[in-house]
Amino acid sequence: ETGVTQTPRHLVMGMTNKKSLKCEQHLGHNAMYWYKQSAKKPLELMFVYNFKEQTENNSVPSRFSPECPNSSHLFLHLHTLQPEDSALYLCASSLGPGETQYFGPGTRLLVL
């Protein structure tokens, strides 16, 4: 699905680093999402933005900080992560809440 792009595709970082994940959607959608997918676990919803406004923060630690400057772009700023934060981070978008979500290819993150 080329409608939702994510960069970088792979990221290795130390626990003291600061990095950012980027997501961009070209589908004209109004809602964007960050999910975390760890091995053997269900997809975990992290953040939801609807028309650039954050509508959900699913008890995510403050070391993850989202930013949504407009309906097409979504960032996830990372700082002082822990090894257990290593996972696949997926961005998705939908026309609106409750509508079909389309996923980006994900960023595979490894925290050393």
Added chain:
Amino acid sequence: QKEVEQNSGPLSVPEGAIASLNCTYSDRGSQSFFWYRQYSGKSPELIMFIYSNGDKEDGRFTAQLNKASQYVSLLIRDSQPSDSATYLCAVNIGNNNDMRFGAGTRLTVKP
């Protein structure tokens, strides 16, 4: 009770058989139900969605919804090795229509 439950599998079927994947959900008010397929190392891709009780067919795939039993299933007819993947059930819950995913069922279709 988990919000969305699926058997983790693995489910193994021979090529050409029907694969049946099941999902139950806890929120009686849920209105939208989705099936996604996820190949290893890839992101989920939508197979189909269903909103109304009954069956919905799309090619070799049939989604079945029973809101009274809070149950949704996916049937794959004439299974192919290329259908081998993890199948995720997703359900919209609550007033915000947040999507909740099951843990997924891993399907293997053997030639």
